[in-house]
Amino acid sequence: MKKKLVYILFLIGFIGLAQEIPVSIATDTTAIKIGEQIQLKITVNETNNVIFPKLQLDSLRKVEVIESLPVDTLKNRLEKKYLLTSFDSGQYVLPKQQVIIGNKKFFTDSLLINVTTVKVDTLKQKMFPIKSIKKEPKTLDDYKYLLWWLIPILVILAIVLYYIFRKKEKKETQKIYVTPINEALQRLKELDEKQLLEQNKIKVYYSELTDIVRTYLEKDMNIPALESTTNELIETINDFNESSNLGISKETIKQLKEVLQSADLVKFAKSKPVIDEIKRDRTIAENILKNTQNAVQIKQDELVDDNVQEIIVSQKSPIKSNNIFKKYLIVFITTIVLIVSVLGYFGYKYVKGKSIEKTASEMLEEKWYTSSYGSPEVTIETPKKLQKQTIEIPENLKSIIQSQTTYNYGSLTGNIYIEVTSINFVNELENFSYDTGIQAILQQISQKIGAKFTGLHEEIRVNNGVEGRIITANYELENKITQQQNKYKFTLLFFANTKNIRQILVTQLNGDDKALEVSNRIINSVSLKP
Known part of the structure; x- marks a missing residue:
C-alpha cells in the first residue's frame, strides 16, 4: 500500500512538473515542397519577463528564416511566429529552442521538417516557343545620355541671348x-x-x-x-x-x-x-x-x-522696362539649364528621393530597414533609417534625467512621421504613474504642433515582457498652401518604469489606407530589449 502511495505521489509530481513547463512549439505543416513556407509558432504561457530565442536552424543550414514576426500578446500567453522555407529537398531537424522566462531557461521540442521536390512530367508537358525579351517602359533615366548634348546647347543659347539683349548702360559724365x-x-x-x-x-x-x-x-x-x-x-x-x-x-x-x-x-x-x-x-x-x-x-x-x-x-542712364524683361528671361533660361543639368547628372529618381517627400505607396514598395535605437534598445522596422537628433537636457532636469536619445524621420505635418525616444533616470523614480507621464507627453506634442487631440484611446500593451500603453488619437492641422484642414492619426507606444522611459511615436494622414498600412507595419515591428 505504501509503495502504491509513493508511486502515485511520484506520478502526480511528475505530471505537475510537466505542467509547469510553459513553453510549446508547433507548425502549420511539417511537409512542404521546395520554396513553400512553414509557419513556426512558439507559445509561452507567461506574459512577463519573456525572452524569445534567435531561432536555431538545422545543422546543414538548409532551412531559412524568411521573416521573424512581432510577438502577439493574448489573454494569458505570448506567441512568437516565424516564417521558414527551404530550397533543397530532404529531411531536416530543427533543434530545441531556448526560451528564457524570468531567470529560468526552458526548451521546446525539436521538429522534423520534410522538404520534397516538385515532380514535372516532361512527356505530357506542352512545349511553348521561346518568347522574345519584353522591353521595360522607358523612363527619364534612360535618356540621360541625351541630356549631355542638351546641356551645352542650352548654355550656348543662354550666352547668345545675353549678348543679344544686353544693352550697355551709357555713362554720362558731369563735372x-x-x-x-x-x-x-x-x-x-x-x-x-x-x-x-x-x-x-x-x-x-x-x-x-x-x-x-x-x-x-x-x-x-x-x-x-x-x-x-x-x-x-x-x-x-x-x-x-x-x-x-x-x-x-x-x-x-x-x-x-x-x-x-x-x-x-x-x-x-x-x-x-x-x-x-x-x-x-x-x-x-x-x-x-x-x-x-x-x-x-x-x-x-x-x-x-x-x-x-x-x-x-558717373550717372547711369535710366534702364528701360524692356531691358528688365530681357534680364528676367535670361535668369529663367539659366534656371532651366541648372535644373536640367542636375537631373541629367544625378538622375530623376535620385533628385526626387532627396528633395520630395515619398508617398506611402512608394514607401511600401521600397526596401525597409530594421535597426535598434537608444539604450535600452528599441528595435523597429522603418521605410527610412531614423536620424539621431541632438537633445540638450535643461539644467533643472540634469539631476533627474541621466541621458536622452531621440531618433526621427519625416515631419509632424507630412505624410509619415516616426520618432523613437529613450530616457534614463539618474535615480529610480518613486510613485511613477503612467497616466501622468502620458498626459505630459500629449500636452508637449499638442503645444509643439498647435493642435488638439480628439478620440483618445488607450490600451495596455506588453512587448517582450515589458508592460506599457498604446495610445491612439486624431488631430487636425491647416495646410498653409491649400488653406485646408488635414486630418492626422496619432499612435504612441509608451513603455516606462522607475528607471527609464521608451516611447515610439508614429503619425500619418488619416483616411489614407496606404499610410495606415505603413503605420501599422511600423508599430507591429517594435521589439523592446528587456
Whole structure:
C-alpha cells in the first residue's frame, strides 16, 4: 500500500512538473515542397519577463528564416511566429529552442521538417516557343545620355541671348565744381558730426581743425600752408596780403595765429584747453574762412582753371522696362539649364528621393530597414533609417534625467512621421504613474504642433515582457498652401518604469489606407530589449 502511495505521489509530481513547463512549439505543416513556407509558432504561457530565442536552424543550414514576426500578446500567453522555407529537398531537424522566462531557461521540442521536390512530367508537358525579351517602359533615366548634348546647347543659347539683349548702360559724365571755401565749410560740418570733443579726443580735433584751415589757404592763396610752421605761415600770409592787395584784415591774421598756436600747444605741449576755448577756436576758424573769401572773388577768373577741384560723377542712364524683361528671361533660361543639368547628372529618381517627400505607396514598395535605437534598445522596422537628433537636457532636469536619445524621420505635418525616444533616470523614480507621464507627453506634442487631440484611446500593451500603453488619437492641422484642414492619426507606444522611459511615436494622414498600412507595419515591428 505504501509503495502504491509513493508511486502515485511520484506520478502526480511528475505530471505537475510537466505542467509547469510553459513553453510549446508547433507548425502549420511539417511537409512542404521546395520554396513553400512553414509557419513556426512558439507559445509561452507567461506574459512577463519573456525572452524569445534567435531561432536555431538545422545543422546543414538548409532551412531559412524568411521573416521573424512581432510577438502577439493574448489573454494569458505570448506567441512568437516565424516564417521558414527551404530550397533543397530532404529531411531536416530543427533543434530545441531556448526560451528564457524570468531567470529560468526552458526548451521546446525539436521538429522534423520534410522538404520534397516538385515532380514535372516532361512527356505530357506542352512545349511553348521561346518568347522574345519584353522591353521595360522607358523612363527619364534612360535618356540621360541625351541630356549631355542638351546641356551645352542650352548654355550656348543662354550666352547668345545675353549678348543679344544686353544693352550697355551709357555713362554720362558731369563735372561738378567745388570751390575751396565750400569744401572747407563742408569739412567743418563733418568735423562737428564726429563728436570728437564728447570722446575727449582734443588732440585729434585740433589736428583736423588746423588741417582744414591750412588746406583752404593753400588752395585759395597758392601758398605752402600745409608744410609751413605757424610763424612761417603767418609771415607768408602777411607778405602775400600786402603784395597782392587781398584785403585780409590784420585782426583776421591775428586770430588765425592764435588758433594755430593753440593747436600747437595741444599737439606738442599736451595742453588741455577748456571746452569754451575749443568752441571759440572753432568759431574763429570758420570766421577766418569766410573773411578770406574776398581773395577768391578778386581772382575768380584765374582760380577757376587752376585751383578748383573737379569731381567727376558717373550717372547711369535710366534702364528701360524692356531691358528688365530681357534680364528676367535670361535668369529663367539659366534656371532651366541648372535644373536640367542636375537631373541629367544625378538622375530623376535620385533628385526626387532627396528633395520630395515619398508617398506611402512608394514607401511600401521600397526596401525597409530594421535597426535598434537608444539604450535600452528599441528595435523597429522603418521605410527610412531614423536620424539621431541632438537633445540638450535643461539644467533643472540634469539631476533627474541621466541621458536622452531621440531618433526621427519625416515631419509632424507630412505624410509619415516616426520618432523613437529613450530616457534614463539618474535615480529610480518613486510613485511613477503612467497616466501622468502620458498626459505630459500629449500636452508637449499638442503645444509643439498647435493642435488638439480628439478620440483618445488607450490600451495596455506588453512587448517582450515589458508592460506599457498604446495610445491612439486624431488631430487636425491647416495646410498653409491649400488653406485646408488635414486630418492626422496619432499612435504612441509608451513603455516606462522607475528607471527609464521608451516611447515610439508614429503619425500619418488619416483616411489614407496606404499610410495606415505603413503605420501599422511600423508599430507591429517594435521589439523592446528587456
